[in-house]
Amino acid sequence: MTESTEPIVRLERADIYQGDRPVLNDVHFEIKNGEFVYLIGRTGSGKSSLMKTLYGDLWLHTGSAKVVGYELHNIKRADIPFLRRRIGIVFQDFQLLSDRSVEDNLSFVLRATGWDQQSKISKRIAEVLMQVGLGTSQKRMPHQLSGGEQQRVVIARAMLNEPRILIADEPTGNLDPEVGDQIMQVFRTINNAGTAILMATHNYEFLKKFPARTIKCENGTVSEG
Numbered sequence: 001m002t003e004s005t006e007p008i009v010r011l012e013r014a015d016i017y018q019g020d021r022p023v024l025n026d027v028h029f030e031i032k033n034g035e036f037v038y039l040i041g042r043t044g045s046g047k048s049s050l051m052k053t054l055y056g057d058l059w060l061h062t063g064s065a066k067v068v069g070y071e072l073h074n075i076k077r078a079d080i081p082f083l084r085r086r087i088g089i090v091f092q093d094f095q096l097l098s099d100r101s102v103e104d105n106l107s108f109v110l111r112a113t114g115w116d117q118q119s120k121i122s123k124r125i126a127e128v129l130m131q132v133g134l135g136t137s138q139k140r141m142p143h144q145l146s147g148g149e150q151q152r153v154v155i156a157r158a159m160l161n162e163p164r165i166l167i168a169d170e171p172t173g174n175l176d177p178e179v180g181d182q183i184m185q186v187f188r189t190i191n192n193a194g195t196a197i198l199m200a201t202h203n204y205e206f207l208k209k210f211p212a213r214t215i216k217c218e219n220g221t222v223s224e225g
């Protein structure tokens with residue numbers, strides 16, 4: 001299979017653990033290139049644990065998983081930063097560095113991932129900010145941004161290294177409904193441009209307004225919703 005036809009995520013008979021405690025058993029699903037997938041389920045059902053396993057924050061104990069070309073059942077600790085470069089991760093709490101500007105938050109990530117030419121760094125920052133509708137905000141500090149704007153910067157940050165998939169854990173959980181809708185539009189625009197998205201959400205309005213494939217954590221496993 002070539003990289004473009006192979007699923008971006010494929011789990012087979014995977015067991016997800018928090019420490020010694022099993023959270024999800026016998027998980028199998030695939031996410032294809034460019035797909036948009038919602039992940040739903042009650043509080044504590046295992047959504048975050050599943051996502052953490054996909055980006056190598058929780059170790060896969062049993063079964064197999066291949067994510068953006070990396071086999072998680074065989075992955076070496078040293079490869080995890082490279083796995084994460086091919087995945088964009090967006091959390092509910094914005095986690096920007098509060099003591100530096102938008103531009104510096106973004107260049108920090110690029111430099112940490114091997115970018116060293118200032119002209120290329122500036123160009124890439126301008127591109128991702130444009131993509132999230134914040135084209136002129138380079139010099140602003142996080143405290144000068146609304147919650148929705150901060151979340152746009154976080155999404156821009158996740159897009160810096162052109163990930164093949166964005167994994168977003170409750171990305172609108174801290175936002176007003178109207179602002180949440182705008183952020184959802186940003187994800188849709190990114191998805192329409194070809195990046196796959198796996199989004200955990202409690203917001204069932206999104207499922208009605210923006211229908212997409214839905215998978216569900218329930219009774220200790222994952223099923224199509």
Ligand SMILES: Nc1ncnc2c1ncn2[C@@H]1O[C@H](COP(=O)(O)OP(=O)(O)OP(=O)(O)O)[C@@H](O)[C@H]1O
Binds near residue numbers: 023050
């Ligand atoms: N760091 C941790 N250490 C031990 N157990 C944990 C840890 N984080 C979560 N758990 C447990 O694992 C189970 C799954 O939690 P998880 O956070 O994956 O659920 P979730 O579906 O994402 O919930 P929420 O919607 O509230 O974010 C829960 O029983 C939770 O108590």
